[in-house]
Amino acid sequence: MSGTQTQAPRTSTAPLLEASNIVKHFPVRSSGLLRRQVGEIHAVCDVSLQLHENETLGLVGESGCGKSTLSRLLLNLLDLTAGEVTYRGQQVSGISRRAMRPLRREMQIVFQDPFASLDSRMTVFSLIAEPLRIQGLFEDDGHARVRELLQLVGLNPEHGNRYPHEFSGGQRQRIGIARALASDPKLIVLDEPVSALDVSIQAGVINLLEDLQDRFDLSYLFVAHDLSVVRHIADRVAVMYLGRIVEEAPTDQLFASPSHPYTQALISAVPFPDPHKERARERIIVTGDVPNPSDPPSGCRFRTRCPKFAAELSSSQQQQCIDEVPQLIDRGQGHPAACHFAEAHRMV
Amino acid sequence: MSVTDPAAPRRAGEAVLEIEDLHVAFPSEDGLVQAVRGVSYEVRAGEALGIVGESGAGKSVSSMAVMGLLPKNAQIEGSAKVLGQEMLGLKDAKISRIRGDQVAMIFQDPLTSLTPVYTIGRQLAEAVLAHRNVSKQAARERAIELLELVGIPNPQERVDAYPHELSGGMRQRVVIAIAMANDPDVIIADEPTTALDVTVQAQVLEALESARTQTGAALVMITHDLGVIAGHVDRVCVMYAGRIVESGTVDDVFYAPRMPYTLGLLGSLPRLDGSRDERLTPITGTPPSLVNLPPGCPFAPRCPLARDRCREEEPPLEAVDVASRHLAACHFSDELVGKEATDLFTESILDADVADEIVAEHGGQA
Numbered sequence: 001m002s003g004t005q006t007q008a009p010r011t012s013t014a015p016l017l018e019a020s021n022i023v024k025h026f027p028v029r030s031s032g033l034l035r036r037q038v039g040e041i042h043a044v045c046d047v048s049l050q051l052h053e054n055e056t057l058g059l060v061g062e063s064g065c066g067k068s069t070l071s072r073l074l075l076n077l078l079d080l081t082a083g084e085v086t087y088r089g090q091q092v093s094g095i096s097r098r099a100m101r102p103l104r105r106e107m108q109i110v111f112q113d114p115f116a117s118l119d120s121r122m123t124v125f126s127l128i129a130e131p132l133r134i135q136g137l138f139e140d141d142g143h144a145r146v147r148e149l150l151q152l153v154g155l156n157p158e159h160g161n162r163y164p165h166e167f168s169g170g171q172r173q174r175i176g177i178a179r180a181l182a183s184d185p186k187l188i189v190l191d192e193p194v195s196a197l198d199v200s201i202q203a204g205v206i207n208l209l210e211d212l213q214d215r216f217d218l219s220y221l222f223v224a225h226d227l228s229v230v231r232h233i234a235d236r237v238a239v240m241y242l243g244r245i246v247e248e249a250p251t252d253q254l255f256a257s258p259s260h261p262y263t264q265a266l267i268s269a270v271p272f273p274d275p276h277k278e279r280a281r282e283r284i285i286v287t288g289d290v291p292n293p294s295d296p297p298s299g300c301r302f303r304t305r306c307p308k309f310a311a312e313l314s315s316s317q318q319q320q321c322i323d324e325v326p327q328l329i330d331r332g333q334g335h336p337a338a339c340h341f342a343e344a345h346r347m348v
Numbered sequence: 349m350s351v352t353d354p355a356a357p358r359r360a361g362e363a364v365l366e367i368e369d370l371h372v373a374f375p376s377e378d379g380l381v382q383a384v385r386g387v388s389y390e391v392r393a394g395e396a397l398g399i400v401g402e403s404g405a406g407k408s409v410s411s412m413a414v415m416g417l418l419p420k421n422a423q424i425e426g427s428a429k430v431l432g433q434e435m436l437g438l439k440d441a442k443i444s445r446i447r448g449d450q451v452a453m454i455f456q457d458p459l460t461s462l463t464p465v466y467t468i469g470r471q472l473a474e475a476v477l478a479h480r481n482v483s484k485q486a487a488r489e490r491a492i493e494l495l496e497l498v499g500i501p502n503p504q505e506r507v508d509a510y511p512h513e514l515s516g517g518m519r520q521r522v523v524i525a526i527a528m529a530n531d532p533d534v535i536i537a538d539e540p541t542t543a544l545d546v547t548v549q550a551q552v553l554e555a556l557e558s559a560r561t562q563t564g565a566a567l568v569m570i571t572h573d574l575g576v577i578a579g580h581v582d583r584v585c586v587m588y589a590g591r592i593v594e595s596g597t598v599d600d601v602f603y604a605p606r607m608p609y610t611l612g613l614l615g616s617l618p619r620l621d622g623s624r625d626e627r628l629t630p631i632t633g634t635p636p637s638l639v640n641l642p643p644g645c646p647f648a649p650r651c652p653l654a655r656d657r658c659r660e661e662e663p664p665l666e667a668v669d670v671a672s673r674h675l676a677a678c679h680f681s682d683e684l685v686g687k688e689a690t691d692l693f694t695e696s697i698l699d700a701d702v703a704d705e706i707v708a709e710h711g712g713q714a
Contacts, residue, residue: 062545168634198402198572203616204630225545232618232628251624269550271575272621273614275598278579285554286547288501289515 014089015050016187016219017074017107022047022083022093024069028294039294043069045243046083051187056213056220058234058251060227060266064290066243067223071189074221075107076100087187105135108180112192114172118164124150124175125160131182149178154208170201174208181212187219195226206233227270231255239263242293242301245328249335257344259337261308262286267347282347300326300339308341317341363429364533364566365391365414365451370426372409372418379639383409385590386426391534396560396567398577398598400613401587404635407570411536415453416443431533449479452527452565454556456539458519462511468495468522469507475529494525497562498555517548521555528559535559536568541576553580574617578602586610589636589646592665596674606668606676606684608651608692615689629693645678652692653680 023046028039043066051057061067072078074085076092085093087103111117118127128146132138138145147157153174164172173193180188190209194202210233212218224230230237231251238248239262247260258264261284268284286305291297303309303321313321320340328338372384384406391397401407412418414428414435428435430451435443447453455461462471472491476482482490488507495503498521511519520540527535540556541549553576560567569581577584578598585595586607594607605611612631633650636642645663648654657679665677678684684692 062547170634199574200402200613200616200631201634202630203618203628204632206618206628207630210627227546228618228620231620232624255620265547267620269546270620271549271573271579273574273578273602273617273619274621275578275602277621278575281579283550285550287551289517289548 013053016053016055016088017051017221018086019047019049019070019074020084020086022070022073022085023081024066024073024078025081041294042243042296043293044073045296047240047243047245049238049245049248051219051221053186053219054213054217055236056222056234058230058237059221059223059240060225060230060237061240062225062266062290064242064293065240066293067240068191070240071109071191071221071223075109075189076103077109101135105183106186107189108183108185108187109189109191110173110176110180110193113196114169114176115164115196117176118172120164123161123163124155124167127164127175128160128178128182131179135183137183145182149182152181152212153178154204168201169197170205173197173205177205177208177212181216184216185218187221189221189223191223192225193222194229195224202229209233227267239266242290242296244301244338246302246339247335247337248328253335256346257333258347259331259333259335259342259344260302260339261306262302263337264345264347265307297322299323302339308339313341362393363390364393364431365568366427366429367410367414368427368429370410370413370428371424372406372413373423374419375421375423376639380423382590382638382641384413385641387587387590387592389585389592389595391566391568393533393566394564395583396569396581398581398584399568399570399587400572400574400577400584402572402613402635404638405587406590406638407572407587408538411453411538411568411570415447415451415536416440417453445479448475448532449530450532451534451536452530452532454520454523454527454535454537454540456542458516458523458543459511461523462519464511467508467510468514472507472522472526472529475526479530490529491525494529495522497528498522498525498559499551500525515548516544517551520544520552524552524555524559528563528565531563532565534566534568535563536570538570539572540569542571542573549576556580574602574614586613589641590638591646591677592675593647593677594675595665596672600674604674604685606674606681607647607678608653608684609647610676611684611687611689612650612693615693626690629689631693652694653678653683655680 022044024044025040026043027037028041029035030038047070059067073080080093092103125146128149129138129142132142132145146160150157150160155171155174194205197205213220222230222234234251237251237254238245241262247263258267265284265286272278284307286307288305291304297304300321309318309321326338326340328336330336331342333342333344368388370384370387374381374383387410399407413424416435424436430446469488469491472494473487476487476490492503492507495506500506500518500521537556541552544552571577581598584598584601585592588609594601594605594610601610605614615629616631618628631650636646644659644661648658663677663679665675668674668676668681
């Protein structure tokens, strides 16, 4: 995506993490004995993005749009098909596990499901000590460090000898955060960190993440499908659809003047917890479902569901959507959007 | 999106679903789980009632009791009437006649509520034939008509599709079509859009609205999503620890909540239409275990207003003003008039019970 480079960097320093034109295809194999490859899922397609120090980049999109795959590619947990990822200018993609280890200390991840991501046979103490031991950081003051970490995430340091099942969902997610914090990272990928939690609990975890960021100058890649949460926590937001980033902007700008028809539809579909506003709202309903990622539409991938394509464009303009992949560039809205006919439209 | 439906109130004002002092308990290894502790509500013809609450609040259990879908070991007391007919204690055969005809239910996961081995047309026709004495051909035609009503494109062809050939949103529309097959008086929708993406959720909610307009059915919408509630129901009940703790019109409950839990729930939501810079105000702690619930208000341990009386005496659900239909279960609901969530709840990052424990251990320094 050539567009991202044309955007003026907001900080003078080099980005902490940078992805350039990364692509990930997963093979689709036949069900027979030979398991021949019969196709490819285009999970991530030509994505470029930058994450700066002390910044939160929100990555939003619906199920299957490739946001989790993208976050794993950035941490070298999956191999790239093409493209390059660098951390502080140093190549990350394709390097060996051994070479990756010192980098892992600085790049961590928190997973969505706090029930599946913690080993139920380990005590909380050993769960949090594990990353310290792997990194060779568990020294004489190891016990004190674990207690400190528990306290940092708002848990009782006396509870180190308990097991995960003794904690609620919100508390387990805090344990996951303590594990990620253990090696004193600079960057944490948060993959749907609060979507499994009840709202009253979710707010506490969001506040905790904000406080930890201020305290330790962390950079977050916040992956989520919930736009309200992303708007609250992110400085910048990238919207994904079917493997591509379709729009990217500072948070206020993205929500004030979304320019891609998909972003507009996404924002208009989020229900507001306010009866008067909710009844008075204009709603853009997109038809149909996300197309099969093994056979994405030509040109613009959103055109099959795009309300603008269906209602507003002339047939020659429609032909352009069918033939030409729209680049992620600024077409006069102040931020890049991957739509030939991008037009800012206030939704909130 | 109009919520009150003038199109077809068949017996306007008449109660179609009445739940009266319902108690449901399940025996477990740890003791009796009091899942529902005295819930009463009624739904009138054509009306939409929302039931909100977090996991384990007992939102689904009361509707499952109406439908006769609770496991055999459940201990049920109280009354649940559909069009005046008592549903509790009915024999299965009798319930089957009412279920699907007068009350229909939509579940969260459409993949488990549809059978994978039959076409959707056959499953729709089955719903029609169960209650109507019509020919198979007529049932099939009705199936196609229903698919069209819920906005499925090419219903003539899709009627022969199997559930796995449809997307999640399409499947949920098929479930809605089945629910409206016999023009029920009440549709109970239990988290109907929770498993769906937000753009698909908007489509399905629209299909549900048109199903209501077509059939004139009353709706009970059970969800944890306050946004969905705000736009799609007339009245709302907020549940906590097996009881209704507040009920009233959506406007009353959203703009002038009189129970601290409701206020806290609204304050803890990040919202698309609010300021970005405000901190969220979480409710500390977790909901109580429903085994051996201590006396007093179940919300007291998490409530910033709680005092001795709250820990001794469980507040009844009472009108907040004389002759008001806005009810709240709080001894001090008067103190909530005009209050914002930030006036009551502090934005502590400490988890839960931990905060109390640390305070206790360090003599209040923490």
